[in-house]
Amino acid sequence: MGRAPCCDKANVKKGPWSPEEDTKLKSYIEQHGTGGNWIALPQKIGLKRCGKSCRLRWLNYLRPNIKHGGFSEEEDNIICSLYISIGSRWSIIAAQLPGRTDNDIKNYWNTRLKKKLLGKQRKDQQHTRRGSKQVTKRDIINQDSAAAVTYWPELPQPMHVPPPPPPPPLPFPIQGGQSFNDHASLRRLLTKLGGRFSDDVIVPSVVQPNNQYCFENNISTTTTTTFDDVSMQNGFTAEFGEMVVSCNNPMRVDEGMMYGFYGTTSSSESAATWSDLIGPFIYPPPPMAAGFHGWEEEEPLMPLST
DNA sequence: AAGGCCATCAACCGCACACTT
């Protein structure tokens, strides 16, 4: 036998709250408090609402000193740091940000902050290129959905983010250093978000046709080569032996840097290994496509500030 | 201009925990 429902579902109103309902709830709580019983509260004040709904409305919207929107860079950093440490424990994160609710932070994280961080990484990545094809937000979305995994290049340098002010003490110890302005922290966060780095990848012994793969290369030549210089407007296809590999996100390759990117194999019974693929793919570059006259001015992928 | 798609956010739902009896 399951537990009894908290209210009569057939006789409670659902959906957005009206100003009248807000006024009723707010004025009652301001005068009498919640009375320690949310379930009984709506009946007391004549609201056809579930007690849980009243509680949520009060906590997330009606109670004093609630802030909505306009998250600052400092707040972003605190949220990111705590997310790295404790994951999606929004109520604890909210407790570190006065005036913020767990619901607000959760929504902000899921809809903006996560994407902002991903965008920041990709923008950093793009800025390492000499020039680039004009890439729209939609291109990135399409590219994401086509890729089996998100694969991040090794970060060339730490992000320079001002350290957040010390938050109130947490009710539990946090493992490790929690600043967000270092490579390791950022890397942990991106990994948590589904990103992968070159040294995380388990190299397949045999490359299967028509599969998405991540590729990597540690550039050790004395020449700086860019895919932008050499690739076609829609990426390019490199052929070696029986294997054809198409790269859909060409990027600049700088000397001495470890890079990762993803692509799709499109033939055959070849048993080329990971390392077989890498060298010819990157260097020497394939010839420039006929009719290609260079890259358009880059459009920013994502706004970095709200 | 219109329809489709996408981002955002308020609100709901179900589960787990805490507290009481």
Next chain:
DNA sequence: AAAGTGTGCGGTTGATGGCCT
């Protein structure tokens, strides 16, 4: 100790508005 109940939390959904084609 066990059962019942209220509360808190996190994941998910649905409505809405704006943008894009």
